[in-house]
Amino acid sequence: MEAAERLSLEAFAKEIRIATIESIANLGVGHIGGAMSIVDLLALLYGRVLRVDPARPTWEGRDRLVLSKGHAGPALYSALAIKGFFPREWLATLNKGGTRLPSHCDRLKTPGIDMSTGSLGQGISAACGMAKALQIDSSASRVFCIIGDGESDEGQVWESAQFAAHHRLGNLVVFTDSNRLQIDGYTDEVMGLGDLEAKWAAFGWYAQRAPGHDVEAIDAAITKAVVEARGRPSMIVLDTIKGKGCSFCEGDPANHNMNISAEQARAAIAALA
């Protein structure tokens, strides 16, 4: 990746963070932590990796993205709005009655959202079904999916792991946002996950680990997956910080869903700018 592109993606990530803090602060409460931890990944995906067309959100030849950790929707909405999938003014309606941007992703409401999610574990399963359909059709489109580490407590995640490996879904790339926090505390304390990378590899996936706030490193992992996976589905475990880039809550175990004041938001945005 050239330096100019890296800078441009980092600027995009900053813009997503600011828009996300603004939209959540506008309501006063929201899932800030898990939204901020996937921002750099979203900037890379929408800035470089995904073949998508904001003017044609259901274009058949596009790459798909399933945000299985559906509560991080606000970060994805910011990325989609900045890319022009819908007017930026929509961001101010987040979670308000009648909005097209609900707390958890809804394919019927938001242009650019490929699957409705929110009940954890289901999104990755649906992504498997989408990848299977594209495989049947010999499509060149790929399916990307983002799950949480807390979400990985769900048995359905591991049913999906088996399904994708068995069906050799080489068109599926899944990221685990490993921010090591879940609602009740640190994942190691609430429900230990062990070595996620080794677990996915044991399930027959091409598994890697990458620093999740480094767009160049994530990009390199995706590129490597394309070369090395050889028909296997890919897992990239991203080491992230919950609340990353949000000055008042970065790494705070209480940041899953929290109240945000206008003053906090202003300070956080000033710190980013």
Next chain:
Amino acid sequence: MAETLPEMRSVYAQTLVEIGAQDPRIVVVEADLMKATGTGPFAKAHPGRAINVGVAEATLASVAAGLSVEGKIPFAATFGCFASRRAFDQFFLSANYAGLNVKLVGTDPGVAAAFNGGTHMPFEDLALMRVIPGLRIVEPSDPVSLAAYVHLAAETYGCVYLRLQRKAAPKLYAEGERFEWGRAKLLRDGRLDGKKEHAVVVALGAIMVGEALKAADLLAAEGLGLTVIDALCLKPLDSSLILEAARRSGRLLTAENHQASGGLGSAVAEAVAESGLALRFARIGIKDEFGEVGTQDWLQDRFGLRAANIVAAVKSLN
């Protein structure tokens, strides 16, 4: 009967083979029960379009939803107990809430689960499914209606729950009979000798429609006319046909291989209550009990799902 009756599951599978030959979007999704559902012929006819998820009913429903996102028309099947109780959230959210096109098939309804016993005996699948907004729910009563509703399910965009008895069932309809969503069938007119019938029974599924027809014969021998309506669709419910028939005699019964509460009995009771009609009303079904193991015959006796129970209930409505 000279003609050997086909198993209902064979009708299901053969119909999908035929539709699948015309429409490449049709896919079959199974959770290690392909041998039970009998969709092997589909896998043979359309290799690559029969997808096994293993013993994983949650994934069955969500993978089917994902296939639907990409324009496939998935027919996903498992025992009714698992299709409803085990995959409910997945069918609810991934398929229905997401506005997709998943056909979920629950086999071995109620006492048809027989030797698998109480753990596998869905007396509650319809009650659960009925509260999913916009879901179409159908329990075909014979091979002709089954084939017709599989066709309708494939042709109609939106989620469907199809309750499927795997065993053979006698033909009740002529080939070519037309069926629609939300339309019941008047199967036996109980107006004997031009007089209005004594009562009307609305039955759901092959077992209870069969018992209702037997009850009509028994009552006819006593000079009492029983009109039999084959409900077919639990949702949308054909309340206009049911209420129109019930209005004449003022006596209405429901008969279902399911809890008497939450399914057909409740749906009809709601329609009656809201209609303002004053009717005598009774429900044949499971009375707030769990299932248990036994032959289907024994279980029908055990849970009161017999023509004799319908006859007794009709006579109790005075």
